[in-house]
Amino acid sequence: MQPAEWIRFIAQFAHLNRRQRQTGIALLCGNAPHDATIALLESVAQPRLACPACRSPHLHRHGHAHGLQRYRCVPCGRTFNALTGTPLAR
Structure with missing residues (x-):
């Protein structure tokens, strides 16, 4: 998002009612427990x-899924993750 678009987007928050703001906050915070769980597991x-498969400790990072x-x-x-x-x- 371009800086000018971001400024226009943020300016719209002033026109939201209380329920809309709470819904937006819940939406933005929705992945926080998921992210914390992944960080803890890893x-x-x-x-x-x-x-x-072979119990070797010689690994390379191979992206995210x-x-x-x-x-x-x-x-x-072979590829794998912490789980x-x-x-x-x-």
Whole structure:
């Protein structure tokens, strides 16, 4: 979004009623628990991260999917994330 568009967009908030403002705030804050959960899961998994297929600790970051960091195993080439092989995987 261009700076001029942003200024016009922000100016419209003054014309919202209380309910519309609360709805907007709830919408903007809606992903905060999800983001915090992902950060917590990845921080817990990071020290023990290894390929679930071959158990190798030699990994490369390989993008993101659904907010989670994906990893690629160097020896076997498989990709996974911090939840692979856990009950939370799907």
